[in-house]
Amino acid sequence: MHTLTIAGKTYGSRLLVGTGKYKDFAQTKAAIDASGAEIVTVAIRRTNIGQNANEPSLLDVLPPSEYTYLPNTAGCYTAEDAVRTLRLARELLDGHKLVKLEVLGDPHTLYPNVIETISAAKTLIKEGFDVMVYTSDDPIIAKQLEDIGCCAVMPLASLIGSGMGILNPWNLQIIIDTLNVPVLVDAGVGTASDAAIAMELGCDGILMNTAIAGAQDPVLMASAMKKAVQAGREAFLAGRMPKKLYSASPSSPTTGLISK
Amino acid sequence: MHTLTIAGKTYGSRLLVGTGKYKDFAQTKAAIDASGAEIVTVAIRRTNIGQNANEPSLLDVLPPSEYTYLPNTAGCYTAEDAVRTLRLARELLDGHKLVKLEVLGDPHTLYPNVIETISAAKTLIKEGFDVMVYTSDDPIIAKQLEDIGCCAVMPLASLIGSGMGILNPWNLQIIIDTLNVPVLVDAGVGTASDAAIAMELGCDGILMNTAIAGAQDPVLMASAMKKAVQAGREAFLAGRMPKKLYSASPSSPTTGLISK
């Protein structure tokens, strides 16, 4: 019921987390442990996973034997750049195939460039990568990304690093209803209730970074997010009560009173 | 950090639940166990806790030694009726003092009648009850209820049995900021994220019934609510990231790239 399968591998946690923006590697590890995440994203262009041999490596803190690494293309603005970055990641991680593709439109808003994203996805899939893809909440583009073979589609809730929450749940709903591959919300979650809302919509998982790393107490927020994702998932599966402005038959019906 | 003290007694759970609207007592018990609630409300006028000697009693299912009973006045529309109901409860529960007062304005909307509520609260406090009081989200009335001695103030999120969630978080925020006694959201929570939002506002706890009992799978929803309340509380304490429309420095800064 609660497991999530991506590219043929099954995970117990539906919360995926980033590894950037922490004070130090110790805090990174403590927060990720508290989150219960099994998949962790790594910004290849700014995190050392062996490129710089003499510096501390994330691999020592989060051993790849225990975590599934998800190299990403943060900071890439063209398909070419993104593809090159993930080829490097594959090399650094001994042939690792599962990657997160993101191609951004501009450095100001960090909104995705969906056209470059589709182009990069095609190339990467041809080269044998398992591509989890970050995209806008455009349901037609999301469907195309599934059709070209992405193993998971990850629409934004709101802009990267904004913490604005789910700005357009209706588009997310259409994407969730339309796609067959896992749909994970990526970017925009700011606090626990945002994560719960996303899961209640029926999405398969959530990827976040700033919401945890940018909290005043990242480790406690990681714990909150773990519970919020589970709560939202369970609420989705449990089938919520109907909404109604008035309750005709509330916890206080006028019939059925015990006579005294 | 996570404990809640009401009328001098400390609880580990911040989720309070009702006992009505379940299929049978077995489901009531299973859901309440899953919720982790330690305080359970009982509608004295419609639940048997000994009034009807030959019928099954809730006391057998949820032993008062394990749960704190919170008799309520569901179905009362006047101060007089409410006071009479709680005197009966005290008698049935061997001098039990902790009660939940609610006086409703009309059977259609079930909106509270704050004037009758204040009147009943005064009488009950004079008679030695510890009064947890259901009210609207009017911050002036909430403060008056604290001033006359209520041990907890419980504003609505939305109408009883509506599941509409938090309609006016701004009023709740004012109440939370203004009062010194515990503030618990009562009524209106419909799903897990609603509970998380209420806790993120800084309220001290949540009381719900229909959101659990009215779900398609009440026991699973009870588990969701338990986690959502904890998630929201932790997120509140962790201090969320700031919201901003654009991120100047997202998980993808253009500075600090590792050179390759």
Place this chain on the structure above:
Amino acid sequence: MHTLTIAGKTYGSRLLVGTGKYKDFAQTKAAIDASGAEIVTVAIRRTNIGQNANEPSLLDVLPPSEYTYLPNTAGCYTAEDAVRTLRLARELLDGHKLVKLEVLGDPHTLYPNVIETISAAKTLIKEGFDVMVYTSDDPIIAKQLEDIGCCAVMPLASLIGSGMGILNPWNLQIIIDTLNVPVLVDAGVGTASDAAIAMELGCDGILMNTAIAGAQDPVLMASAMKKAVQAGREAFLAGRMPKKLYSASPSSPTTGLISK
């Protein structure tokens, strides 16, 4: 269709405006002219309408022969104070009976004190005033105010001077559906769309001050508000299209194409 009747007098405009917070009386007049308002509120405790014989009087700028004055009790925190203020107004305005009652709960939030409000309303009605009453969005209190004889009930949209718009349209809807006297939204409107939303809910009129006086160009905003109130009223009467997430039959049906 578009006229509004209050206390037996009919008005062509559904927009009522305050006279405070303007740069000078000339701006007051220009903005009020642009708003098309026929009823103007006056804060008796801070606007000169004859109390100070040697100072400029609002009566010279807005002649009572052309505008219906609505003296209000801004700045009053008790029933006694409010009643005293309106008696003074009646004296200053030669027996004028139509008044706006507001009794506030505290100087910080300016939330109404509904209990003092009810008390003052009773006294004023007994003394022959026609009482338009400012109140919270509590539908039970709103109904009581109608029952004791107020000629119009004016719930807040949000706090006075906040410009937050309609925080709880559901409560307003209940009030509009329940009451027989005119319901006017008073306080909280911040911009034109807020006014349109209030009118689309079916309320009978709107009273505002800061939204106009506090705009960068008060006269232009007054014109905007005039049109917004009319637009909202007409949209309410016209009966809006149904909302639906998808359109089955949009402006682009796949049937009925003209063959070429």
Place this chain on the structure above:
Amino acid sequence: MHTLTIAGKTYGSRLLVGTGKYKDFAQTKAAIDASGAEIVTVAIRRTNIGQNANEPSLLDVLPPSEYTYLPNTAGCYTAEDAVRTLRLARELLDGHKLVKLEVLGDPHTLYPNVIETISAAKTLIKEGFDVMVYTSDDPIIAKQLEDIGCCAVMPLASLIGSGMGILNPWNLQIIIDTLNVPVLVDAGVGTASDAAIAMELGCDGILMNTAIAGAQDPVLMASAMKKAVQAGREAFLAGRMPKKLYSASPSSPTTGLISK
């Protein structure tokens, strides 16, 4: 101040309307007159503007000498189809250059296909058309459409025919702030306040059809929309008051009271 210039021609009205979905041509004309619109869209594939010589033609009801026709590609799902449709329109309308391009993604949601849209826009601009283009609220795509030479960009508020209003004002805001050509909201407006909100965001105009034609009284709703667009525009230009949860200095300050 209030004029709108598109492709070198200046209009007094910022409201553009569709001509479909009315009961008959008489209602079409009455509603369009009430709306004050000067630009009217025509679905070439389903409205007779001369294709069927023996049937009533829209040209007789809305003479092209009085209205600017905006032929659109409603019902087209590929660039090729859209281009072919607009070539036909140019022929039917004697070399008319101003067109509205829309290419939809699927017949269920009617969400735009932005990739086909870009492709069609390139072709049309090369062929000398003045292209007003319907698109999603993706700011990167919107900017590309401007860059390739579209004379106006028209993002959706919500899905065609949905009447859901402005689902994501934040994206619209980014588009408005980024583009230099006129930005008009197209699709999704359901009632007058939606139109006012769009204009208050700073967009240059609004195109709608169902909100008017689908109202119970289309002519009255057309009048409402005319006023709402003007109200929203004026409110935008007037510069609204700041929002604040509490007012420190409301219409009821405690200082500056006139002494009595």
